Amino acid sequence: MTxxxxxxxxxxxxxxxxxxxxxxxxxxxxxxxxxGSREYHSNIMGAHSYYHLRAKEDKxxxxxxxxxxxxxxxxxxxxxxxxxxxxxxxxxxDPAVKATRVDSIQPMAPPLKERVKKDLESRGLPTTAxxxxxxxxxxxxxxxxxxxKAMLRKVSEEAKAPIASVSKTVNTLGLSAMLYxxxxxxxxxxxxxxxQFAGKEKVIRMNVAAARIAVEYVREVYGEPEVLPDxxxxxxxxxxxxxxxxxxMGKIVAGVGFLxxxxxxxxxxEALYLERHKYVKLDDGMxxxxxxxxxxxxxxxxxxxxxxxxxxxxxxxxxxxxxTTTSGPGYSLMNEGISxxxxxxxxxxxxxxxxxxxxxxxxxxxGQQDLLHSIFSGHGDAPKIVIASGDHVEAFYDAIKxxxxxxxxxxxxxxxxDKYLASAMASLDREELDLSKVVIxxxxxxxxxxxxxLRYKITEDGISPRARIGxxxxxxxxxxxxxxxxxxxxxxxREQMMFKRERKMRKVLEVLPEEDKAVLYGxxxxxxxxxxxxxxxxxxxxxxxxxxxxGVKANFLQIRLLSPFPEDxxxxxxxxxxxxxTVELNLMGQLAFLLRAHTGVKPDSQVIKVNGxxxxxxxxxxxxxKALDGAGRVVVSGGS
Amino acid sequence: xxxxxxxxxxxxxxxxxxxxxxxxxxNAIYRAVAELxxxxxxxxxxxxxxxxxxxxxxxxxxxxxxLHGRAIPMAxxxxxxxxxxxxxxxxxxxxxxxxxxxxxxxxxxxxxxxTVILFDNAVYGLTKGQAAPTLPAWIKTKALTSPNIHDNVNxxxxxxSAGYTFVxxxxxxxxxxxxxxxxTAVRHxxxxxxxxxxxxxxxxxxxxxxxxxxxxxxVGEDYDPIIRTREDFKExxxxxxxxxxxxxxxxxxxxxxxxxxxxxxxERLEKIMPGYMxxxxxxxxxxxxxxxxxxxxxVFKDRVIVT
Ligand SMILES: Cc1ncc(C[n+]2csc(CCOP(=O)(O)OP(=O)(O)O)c2C)c(N)n1
Ligand SMILES: [Mg+2]
Numbered sequence: 044m045t046x047x048x049x050x051x052x053x054x055x056x057x058x059x060x061x062x063x064x065x066x067x068x069x070x071x072x073x074x075x076x077x078x079g080s081r082e083y084h085s086n087i088m089g090a091h092s093y094y095h096l097r098a099k100e101d102k103x104x105x106x107x108x109x110x111x112x113x114x115x116x117x118x119x120x121x122x123x124x125x126x127x128x129x130x131x132x133x134x135x136x137d138p139a140v141k142a143t144r145v146d147s148i149q150p151m152a153p154p155l156k157e158r159v160k161k162d163l164e165s166r167g168l169p170t171t172a173x174x175x176x177x178x179x180x181x182x183x184x185x186x187x188x189x190x191x192k193a194m195l196r197k198v199s200e201e202a203k204a205p206i207a208s209v210s211k212t213v214n215t216l217g218l219s220a221m222l223y224x225x226x227x228x229x230x231x232x233x234x235x236x237x238x239q240f241a242g243k244e245k246v247i248r249m250n251v252a253a254a255r256i257a258v259e260y261v262r263e264v265y266g267e268p269e270v271l272p273d274x275x276x277x278x279x280x281x282x283x284x285x286x287x288x289x290x291x292m293g294k295i296v297a298g299v300g301f302l303x304x305x306x307x308x309x310x311x312x313e314a315l316y317l318e319r320h321k322y323v324k325l326d327d328g329m330x331x332x333x334x335x336x337x338x339x340x341x342x343x344x345x346x347x348x349x350x351x352x353x354x355x356x357x358x359x360x361x362x363x364x365x366x367t368t369t370s371g372p373g374y375s376l377m378n379e380g381i382s383x384x385x386x387x388x389x390x391x392x393x394x395x396x397x398x399x400x401x402x403x404x405x406x407x408x409x410g411q412q413d414l415l416h417s418i419f420s421g422h423g424d425a426p427k428i429v430i431a432s433g434d435h436v437e438a439f440y441d442a443i444k445x446x447x448x449x450x451x452x453x454x455x456x457x458x459x460x461d462k463y464l465a466s467a468m469a470s471l472d473r474e475e476l477d478l479s480k481v482v483i484x485x486x487x488x489x490x491x492x493x494x495x496x497l498r499y500k501i502t503e504d505g506i507s508p509r510a511r512i513g514x515x516x517x518x519x520x521x522x523x524x525x526x527x528x529x530x531x532x533x534x535x536x537r538e539q540m541m542f543k544r545e546r547k548m549r550k551v552l553e554v555l556p557e558e559d560k561a562v563l564y565g566x567x568x569x570x571x572x573x574x575x576x577x578x579x580x581x582x583x584x585x586x587x588x589x590x591x592x593x594g595v596k597a598n599f600l601q602i603r604l605l606s607p608f609p610e611d612x613x614x615x616x617x618x619x620x621x622x623x624x625t626v627e628l629n630l631m632g633q634l635a636f637l638l639r640a641h642t643g644v645k646p647d648s649q650v651i652k653v654n655g656x657x658x659x660x661x662x663x664x665x666x667x668x669k670a671l672d673g674a675g676r677v678v679v680s681g682g683s
Numbered sequence: 684x685x686x687x688x689x690x691x692x693x694x695x696x697x698x699x700x701x702x703x704x705x706x707x708x709x710n711a712i713y714r715a716v717a718e719l720x721x722x723x724x725x726x727x728x729x730x731x732x733x734x735x736x737x738x739x740x741x742x743x744x745x746x747x748x749x750l751h752g753r754a755i756p757m758a759x760x761x762x763x764x765x766x767x768x769x770x771x772x773x774x775x776x777x778x779x780x781x782x783x784x785x786x787x788x789x790x791x792x793x794x795x796x797x798t799v800i801l802f803d804n805a806v807y808g809l810t811k812g813q814a815a816p817t818l819p820a821w822i823k824t825k826a827l828t829s830p831n832i833h834d835n836v837n838x839x840x841x842x843x844s845a846g847y848t849f850v851x852x853x854x855x856x857x858x859x860x861x862x863x864x865x866x867t868a869v870r871h872x873x874x875x876x877x878x879x880x881x882x883x884x885x886x887x888x889x890x891x892x893x894x895x896x897x898x899x900x901x902v903g904e905d906y907d908p909i910i911r912t913r914e915d916f917k918e919x920x921x922x923x924x925x926x927x928x929x930x931x932x933x934x935x936x937x938x939x940x941x942x943x944x945x946x947x948x949x950e951r952l953e954k955i956m957p958g959y960m961x962x963x964x965x966x967x968x969x970x971x972x973x974x975x976x977x978x979x980x981x982v983f984k985d986r987v988i989v990t
Contacts, residue, residue, distance in 0.1 A: 072990050238988065277990050282979070284986040292983050296975045300964020301764055322956045323982055332971045335962035341763045341952060346789040350756035353749060357729075357760025360747055361768070363964035365760070383750050443975075470988075476979050483970035511965060512745045512761055513768045516723050520739070520748035529695060529740055530748075 045075065045100060045274065047225065048107055050124055051218065052093035053116030054150070055086055058214035061239060062114070063094025064468070065218055068235035069227055070098040071283055071470050074274030078103040078581075080467035080657065082683070085308070085406040090150045091119050093683070100275050102469075104434075104581025105660035108681060114221045116214060118143035118172040119151050122159050123683050125175035130183030134176065135221040138188040141173040187265065189220055194256055201252040212253035219254035220261045226271030229258045282471040286438050286464035286578075290368075290394055291317035292476075293442025295340065298483060299392075300363030302342040303351040308406045309465035310368040310396045318342045348373035352380030352393070359384075359391045360519055362488070362511030364446050368394040370462075371413050372403060374420065381455055382421030383521040385544065388499070388507070390449035390456075390486075394442070397461040397577075399655040408655030409462040411577050411628040415636070417457045418606045424541070426548045428452065429606035430559070431459040433580030435469040436476070437603075443481055444559065451486035451554075452547045453509055459605065461628075463657040464578040490514070497526040501539055505546030548607040560609035563616050565598030571667060572620035574646065576602045576634055579626050579658055586663035597667060602634065614642040624670045626650045626663060632676075649676045656682030685720035688713040693743045699734060704855030704881030705802060709741055711858045712771070712800070715865035716742070721769050729758040731774030731783065733809045735802030735881075738773035752783030755790050758797050764965035766949040769869060772799045776815040777807045780836055784816070790874050791845025795948040798868045798875045799847075801838055802855075804883035805890050812886030825888045839939055840927045842876040848942040849875035850927070852935065854899055855882065856892065860936070867938065873947045880934070895934070902926060902937040910942040 049066060053059050060081055067079045075098040084090035095110075097103040109129040115121040118140035128134055145156050145163075160170045166181075168174035180186055194216050198209045219232050232254050240246040284292070291313045294302065302321075304314040321340040330336035341358070345351040351367040359365035369377065374395050384391050397413045399405040417429050428448055432438040438460060445456040492510035498517045500507040507526075510517060518528030523540060525531045552560070565587055573583050583599045590597045600616055602609075617623060617638070623646045625635040632649045639645050650666030652658045662679035669677045691713045699705045716726055723743040730739030732751035739748040745768075749757040754772045762770045772779075779787050779801055790797065805818040812826025816836045823830040842850045849871040853861040861879065868875035880899070882892045902908075908923060910916045926939050952959050970976060980987060 068988060071988050074990060241985075279990050280980065281988050281990055282983070282986050283988050284983070288983070288986060292979050292986075295982065296977055296979060298969025298975065300967065300969070301760060303760070319985075320982060323977060325976065329971070329976055333962075333968040333976055335958060335967060337956065337958035337962075338967075338977065339952075339956035339959040339962070339964075341959070341964055343759075343763070345756065346785050349753060350759075350786055350789065353753040353756035354760035354763075357747065357757035357762075358764040358964065359760070360757075361761045361764035361965040363764040364969060365764070365964075379750055380753070387747075439979075473980060478975060478978055481975055482973050483975055484973065485969075511765070512727055512747060513725055513765045513965070514745065516743050516745060518740060518746050518748070521750060522748060530737075 045098065045271065047098040048110035049096045049112045049114070049221070050093050050110050050127065051114040052091065052120030052124055053214065054088070054119070055083055055090045055092040056088035057116055058211060059092045059094055062214040062218045063096060065215070065232070065235045065239050066094070066096055066222060067283060067468050068238050069222055069231045071281060072231045072234055073227060073271065074277035075099060076102045076274070076276065076470050077283070078106060078467060078469050080106060080463060082656065083407050091123055093120065093124070104585040106657060107659050107661060112221050112225055114217045116217055119148050121172045121175045122148070122151065123155065125179050127683065128179055128184045133185045133187050133221070133224055134179055135187045135189060135217055135224070136176065137191040139190070139192065141171065141176065143172045145170045187220065187224060187261065189217060189257070189260065191216060194260060197256050198249065198253045201256065202249045204249065209249055209253070212250050215250045215253040216257045219257040223258045223261055224265065224268050226268050228270065229254060276470070280473055282476065283468055284435070284471065285312070285466055285468050286435055286460060287312040287466070288316045289435050289439040290442045290458070290460065291320070293439045294366055295320055295323070296478070296481065297443040297446040298364045299340055299366055299446070301355065301358035301365040302340060303345045303354040303367045304369065305345050305348045305351050305373060307370045307373045309398055309462040310370050310373070310394065312465065313368050313394065313396070314342065348376035349380065352377040355391045356380060356384055356389045359389050360512045366392040366394065368396070370396045370398050371400045371416065374413065374416065378420050379422070381427065382423060382425045384455040385421055385425040385427055386521045386523070387519050388453040390453050392445040392449050392456050392458060394458045394460065396465050397459065405655045407462065409628065409657055410653065410655060411461060414459070414576070414605060414629065414633040415631070417459055426544060427606060428454055428456040428551060429459055430456065430604055431577040431602070432464065433577060433601055433603070435464070435471060438464060439476055440480070447482070447484045448551070450488060451484055452551055453486065453506060454547060459577060461578050498528045499524055499526045499540065501526060501543055504550045505543045506550065551607050552609060555604065557612060560604045561613050561616065562601045562603065563598060564601065566596060567598065567619065569596040569598035571595065571597045571622040571624060571671065572600055572617065573597055573624050573626055573663070573667065574600045574602065574634065574638065575626040576605060579628070582658050582660050583626060583663055585660040586667070589660060589664045590667060593664070593668070595667065595671065605637070608637060608641045610641040613638070614644070617642055617644045622647050624648045624650060624667060626658070626666065628652050628658060648674055650679060651676065652679045654680050654682065686717045688717040691716055691723060691743045693741050695740050697741050698737060700885045702884040703734070704804065704883065705735060707855040707858050708800065708802060708861065708879050708881065709738060711861035711865055712738070712742055714858070714862040715869065718862070719866055719869060725768055727758070727761055727768050727770045729754045729761065729770065729772050731778035733775035733778050733807070735773055735775040735808070736778060752778050752781070753786065754778065755783060755786040755799065759790065759793070759795050762795055762797055763949070763952070764963060766796070766960055766963055770797045771869065772797060774801065775808065776801060776803050776805060776817045780816040780838060787841070788845040791842060791847045793948040794846060794848055794873045794945055796872050796874070798865070799877070800865070801876070801878045802881050803838065803878050804881045804887055806883050806886045808883055808886060822889050824886060826886055837928070837930060838878040843927055843940050846874070847876045848873035848945050850940040851876070851938045852878045852880065854880050854895060854936055860901070864938065871941070873945060898932060898934045899936050900933060902935050902939070908938050908941050910944055912944065
């Protein structure tokens, strides 16, 4: 069984992302499933960034530490990650960085410098990159030095291009050397390079030359490595996409017509990917069926998030499937708009990519701190739908379901995801994005409302027939209103509308299938039940297997629908749980709070992580073991 | 005249104070849309929050009432989803230039085909008379505890610099002149703006009907605000700037600036996505027999890998 874990690190702007993607593609071509995510600073150039990757035969649910191989494209990477490589693993580095002192590295965070110096000093090692390399070596890590400067000169000769123009291939040099040492045949690396830079022939040529030079060098110095066996997923048509990509894909499949946004990490890449595909040519057969041959999505960068949400509301009123995408700070600005969408019963989808707060916090780091923020967003008793996706596949389908629910229940739907899922890439099979499972349901949308149309007609399920703006004389408003949408402060009419909106949320709980509310994984009779939501899903599923190896039988309750909260279902499942441990990436224990509020179940322990890094499988294991030892709250803190 | 203005009078009690300038604006809107023969269900009046925003409920249309300050983005979403509709924004000076000032500017940059009617009473009517962004400094209206020490913004100059392609000023009590301005603004393909001076008899006891009557005048036949070419712009700019800046002892009314050279936002969208207008997002079909019309493995080829 292959379980390959890699970190590729270097300065931001130094091609870390593309090296990571080439690694991802090489391993996918080789037949593996991959999971890879980028950790980076809120900075354009120079700060430390790294790509963290895992490849397995089955689906990796979690990234993990320590890794098998570290590619360090600068001294800071060596000094940041030297404690994250397993004995027997390798580090690929440039010997030229050896003499670099911790104190001389400007971008390196001062608290990290202090921690590293203390550690190296305590081992009697110099506080330089060389010290860190020695520390690794003494723990059985193999050092693979690459004279990058000399190699670049060779690339320049080979590609017949000046050094300056080939200097960007330094990431490919390092990456190819590392992948080759890990047993990936050069053919895969070269093919991945061509895929990565498709359409840019010159860039491909330069990088392929670099790959060959690197492979040749390590073969000469370290000999032929043992070939990594091929994975089981060869000969397939697969997709490799990030969470951002998959949400954008889901939206387009769902028929989104309008997307408004204001740039903010980590939502911008979703908008960017959607914009890249906002204009789709339909095949002739389809064009005939729908009556047009070019599908165009109006994607507009607005002046702020206030505009984004209100423009999305406008487009939804006019009949478009309409959405906006943002992160915590932007969502704060959208709050009043959410409340309007509740009161005026507007079907909009708001994609909320959580990042580490409060305030601007750590813009490029992950967290699950906006659970309560999303549920309680909007002033004045504003019930809404909140769904959290656990992984890439769910992110795709949820993006589609969100539009269906928005239109069926005429309500804002908040699709909750996080930075980790946003930037994490995963390999997917065709069956996993199966359109036969997808329906487009527009609820009570009417094309010909006719005379006497009432936008807010009182009905048994609380849902009124919905006409588009432009098809009937009508009034839509955020003021309390009568059935015809005219403003009112009449106490009886007011109450009717309050309960109408409440009935819609009841209906949500009535009609949604259980799999969209809460899902129990594993043996119902387990000794301990882990409860979580969002992107911790894969991590917990992986950790369950590891726990089993340690003799702990755990199951996992994933809460999918956070609002309206499926309290009966969750209470029922938890009633037979022997021990309840929540796992979440926030300080307040926001999910634990909801469990108590809705089911009266007080978790026995909480495992939390708030350092802005994703949670890893071994941390869940560690947390659960400590919790079983009686700890009330376990804080896990892994990652660089 | 194809339709009677009465067809646009919604059955509702109009809640404004007696003598309010808003009545004049409402009447001008009724008459303009009647003369333009816009079917009520194709007319969209998007109101802000304030006395003025209530216009939403008084005009028969397919209307939406926005949050305070957010009428313009809401109208933008509506118009871009269904570009065939006539979209009019009705809002106060607090709404459009105070809390919604950023959107006011952004609409000019986009030149979306929307008509913005500013109910300019220089006070916050609905919240009982606080100073609005158009109240000149040192005026003390009756709800203020001391004279206003904020300078006033010049709405027509702001609209011009933001990129609105039609900029005019009207007077609330001059219904028939205002009606003509509204008609021209609605017909114009692009972002149009009318600053309507609107006495608030309840809270603005300084800028009264009399105060305005002493100052307002209509620009004459000799004033040419129309830009047909870029050369035109250079040539006419000095005279246009003079009119846009004039606000004091004399206040010009009428069309102050009209740029006919620019594409609307919808036309720009059509340029980058031909076919958009024919199958706009609000009305196009998005499924066949309840199934999606695009397959991710066909459309998102940049993420597909054959192993
Ligand atoms: C976010 C928000 N802040 C404050 C208010 C309270 N408010 C209602 S109307 C208004 C001002 C109205 O003034 P203006 O826009 O000039 O309209 P007018 O009443 O003068 O026509 C304010 C501040 C609100 N509704 N929403
Ligand atoms: Mg006002």
